[in-house]
Amino acid sequence: MDLRQLRYFQAVAEELSYSRAAQRLRIAQPALSRAVQDVEADLDAPLLERNRRSVSLTPAGKVLLREAAILFERWDEAMRRVRRTAAGEEGEMRIGYIGPPTQPFLGRLLKEYRRRYPLVSIHLEERTPERVWEMLAKGRLSVAFTRPVSTADTSGLRTILLRKERLGVVLPAEHPFAQRSSVAWRQLAREPLIVLARREGVGLHDAVLTGCQQAKFSPRVAYTPSLIGTVLSYVEAGAGLGIVPESVVPPEPTLRFVPLKPVVSVPLVLVWQEAEDTPAVQRLRELVTEWQRTGKLWKAEP
Amino acid sequence: MDLRQLRYFQAVAEELSYSRAAQRLRIAQPALSRAVQDVEADLDAPLLERNRRSVSLTPAGKVLLREAAILFERWDEAMRRVRRTAAGEEGEMRIGYIGPPTQPFLGRLLKEYRRRYPLVSIHLEERTPERVWEMLAKGRLSVAFTRPVSTADTSGLRTILLRKERLGVVLPAEHPFAQRSSVAWRQLAREPLIVLARREGVGLHDAVLTGCQQAKFSPRVAYTPSLIGTVLSYVEAGAGLGIVPESVVPPEPTLRFVPLKPVVSVPLVLVWQEAEDTPAVQRLRELVTEWQRTGKLWKAEP
């Protein structure tokens, strides 16, 4: 027994007429006659009562008609789902990300993604850059927004650069450097510095150390808090000068951000498993590329 | 896309190997290769990743594999149900019956039926004989145990005789007739009689009147209660003599049943719609026939 045969039976059972059903199916009537006979033989069950000039359903026929409707429904649904999955319009995606540097765009990006592909279910995992890379390597994430980490195992992973952020110094508005358009690394040699803890952001922390090293001094690191916001709090409290990427705009008017020279930058990247490059991830990449190309994010609210 | 193709895809997806799948399906490997390609073209979705020496599932392939399992499950279930329905092992049956004369056997009969065909759902409707015939004519019942009713429309209905019950007189144990082996109708001429109400049992009531008429007298009908049990109560109370079929065995030792001569009997029949003669009903008829033939009912409890 076959889908084609079932479809034919269904047509006859619904029309209660072989000739009308044949018209509907755009085939000749004898083919139908055969098909239904074959089905009956296959199930060894009479399905249609063809007595004098009228066709009616036997109990088994009624059951089959009901079941057929259900089966075709499920069948179509299954085909739809496969197509949608292949097109990246349906599926599942686990996104890893690090909070602060992605905060300015991630929300709006995902909002647009959900608008376009509402059937893709998204799981978000906020972690430290190191954890993100680890989960990615283990296949626990489909894709991630993070910073490069030198220790990470990047085999089988592919990345695209989203942005490079210059490092700069955050200082109180009344500080002598506050009005300048840039500050040299050298000038930080004697200052107490405040940098994000290494375990929270290896890339950033190491970039700061590299900057100092290239300027040939060893930094006096006063504090290494776990949150980027806490860096700002320390600065406000006069505990020293903070070093952060430019995306960390101080919200308080009492603080200033001044870029450091020579430019040292920390990249932000999009990473994914080459092996698990699902259509849903591809669509996300397309969206990111579109954003990069046009330079425009989508409005938060339509 | 086709059931065959889906089955082929399923085999490959489960084995993750074309050649093993081909072995399992007992076909040659090239046929499989084609079939899967056709499916992929049909859905325009890649389903299998055949890279270097290994076959793996794409996201769409995973979805299809899951859906396929569900679909085949439902498909098999549907086929099973149709077969079972045709064999009368599954289905629905509305049985009409009249209470008192069927009481000695109906319970055990249905118990055995349920034991043999547990998936047939049975609806029981107890009515007066007239109502039973009416519902049968309207197609509201699949089959019924009842007594013939002269006014009933029997077109399209078929009946088989279950038993013919002789009429007899129920009287107090101390009554002069109580020790006799039969009583002539004539002898009831002067007695006050108690008969079931005509609206409750036309066949029985009319049979009594016919008996009297053939004995050439008009009966003195004292009471016509609605329940057969009430007939016995009246007799016990000394209100007259009851006339009932022999299946009404007086449980009280104070009452006696004595057959009437000449024999007048009321039949009990099994009736069904010729047009709605479902397999479930056929099985019930077979069971009844078996009972009639062997004369044996099945034990109430195994």
Add this chain to the structure above:
DNA sequence: TCACCGTTATGCCGAAAGCGCATCACCAAG
């Protein structure tokens, strides 16, 4: 490095199945 083995894909042919046309058998209505 190269031959070899086992993998999937492709070309080709014979067998089988599906379909349409013509026609039959049947029944009801005119």
Add this chain to the structure above:
DNA sequence: CTTGGTGATGCGCTTTCGGCATAACGGTGA
């Protein structure tokens, strides 16, 4: 009794399906 419409059947054509032989390819071992 004819006529028109129904489903069933016989037959030939076309399509499809499967098998065989073989190609293309990648991994493995000498």
